[in-house]
Amino acid sequence: MVFACKKRLTEEGQLLELNGVTRLYGDVVALDGLDLSVPDDTYLSLLGASGAGKTTLLRLIAGFEEPNRGELLLNGERLDGKPPHLRDIGFVFQNFALFSHLSVAENVAFGLRYREVGRLENEAEIRERTQHALELVGLEDFGHRGVGEISGGQRQRVALARTLVTEPQIVLLDEPLGALDANLRARMCDELRAIRERLKVSFLHVTGSETEALTMGDTVAVLAEGRIAQVDNSRSLFTQPKNPASARHLNAWNLLSGVVENGALRTSVGLLPIGEKVADDTPVQLAVRFDDIGVCAPSDVPAGHDHFEATYVTGEFNGPTALSFFRTPDGELIQVVDHLSDPRLPQLEEGKSYALFFSPDSAVLFKGAA
Template sequence: MLEIRSITKRHGAQTALDGISLTVAEGAYLSLLGPSGSGKSTLLRVIAGFDTPDEGQVTLDGRPLTGIPAHERGIGFVSQGFALFPHLSVFDNVAFGLRYHMRKPVRDGSEVRRRVLETLEMVGLAPYAQRQIQQLSGGQKQRVALARTLVVKPRLCLLDEPLGALDANLRQRMTLELRRIHSALGITFFHVTGNEMEALAMGDRVVVLDAGRILQTDTPDVVYNKPNSTAVVRFLNRYNLFAGRNDGRGGIATAAGTIAAPRSGEQRQGADYVDFCIRIDKIQVQLEGEAVGQSQAALPATYITSEFSGAIITHLFRLTDDRVVEVEDHLSHRRPAEYAAGQRYNLVWPRDEGLVFPVSAAVIEAAIRVAA
């Protein structure tokens, strides 16, 4: 089990990690999601032993790692750039860590060969053992980097944006490969990414990080369906977001009209100003003038255009305040609707599917200053 306790790391006046605490169960696959500069890679470097925290402690299987050099921690690290040796074959790249381990090098050539070929078989690269690195595709290089890490049997594998350098097709294939390899080995994987869909697809649990602080830790399903703050909603990039104010009658007044609020109201009690969020695939489109039910919320909008991306069509609508919102249509669900440019419609959704987050007075004041 990996335990991170109150880790703080500063770079001069900037705080990269601000009191991070996290527990990762043995054999788990954890995704760490955050924007650039959130502290993701810094946290990995602290765990790996490449950076020393200013405060706090990291333990692995109950053993404090403070003062233990990176090569003695039993932790594997896969970087985004692969860091392969271009002058060595695939076999020799993977064998390098076995042959030149600082404390326990493997001198027996037959043992090296057995373990390297075993690991290459696991990642699907056994036929490529004698290939040179420059003869490989991006996805194959990624698997060589992973094999080189796994061949030394680490207790924990850190992956620093491992799919970031791959194109969309390779990224999707490697997502499946990583999950398969993790299941086969049972090693704890700690996967850092700035891609929200990758984080949700990969992890048994997802940690959302921003400005060196953890915003939410939960299963992918909960993070996706029940983000706990406006900040997490923004990172997911799957919600339309509206600034509004409680009208005292069960509605939220926004610049585009009044939205029927979720009936539970727990998230907005006592808050004058709120952020309202509705996921883009929860919205249905009705012709203007069609009845809206008591259990529904709606806003009037004008159709602009649609964007096709494989199995999904994203329809763009302009609200009365000129902002543009997205409505997602899955082709597997039904025949895609056709809308007329410039035509008025109602955007409708189940009112209890909306999320409401209170906005503090400080945030309102800051927004007013920026606008001024």
């Protein structure tokens, strides 16, 4: 048995489109004229900080809430105003939302038996589709068990099977790996991608983890201040963020604010050369990735490198990498990452001042105030 794929795409090949979507809670703007397109047959990660509106966005798509302004379309048809059970959208909740009094198989079959539209009456067909969904997520021998008798990772897969068995056009995942331990998260990343690729159904995966977003998504969208800051493939987003909001959400870039002065950037750490020609008095933010910064004594800066001085505060050991924290004279925190397989930083002493240097080519400029 193969799950059906009920799609009628727009001319542009977009499965889901959000145009100018705004959601207000009193005077609080959760989403502010947001535009987003989800193509057919793709895994799109939505990355955003806590409170950025990620879950609100999913709830609007699913129909649990309605926008104050804007429109949502699935295959070119308006979604807003349509009740959730008529939207043909699957939703995997962060806490899985399984029925504890039902078995694994009964949880998966629930939507087939009780949904308002397309409810199945034939028990043989229900059993066949339920078993196929369990096989798809690797739980074909677990149907008789209670949900309290299986692990967190298995419960996550039951929740996914319960969604997939109804053959939705798109699957929404609300931080689905957040309740799992580190080992399970890594394994489920691989399993989710493999399942999606077999089904050719689009997944929209919401997360606050930049690592998870970059790992999972064919495409990653960054949500900041109620709008989409950037949509790109993982590598381009990580190496070439297009604005400060994207750089901050990646948790891999240091940002220094300044104003252009005679072809250089006047910052809190001094005057730094810039490679681009920018008019004087233009506000600019200079971004340098954690792993593009070297550390040395102030007298040993390599030729051809920009640098500034900062005081070493502390370090953080993360297994294959180590993160070092420095404080500039005006209190700005700068982070430098070192890979233990190829260490490049000297032995650092807390409270001592060092030169932090980088190649001008590695810096990215964002014009505009912070």
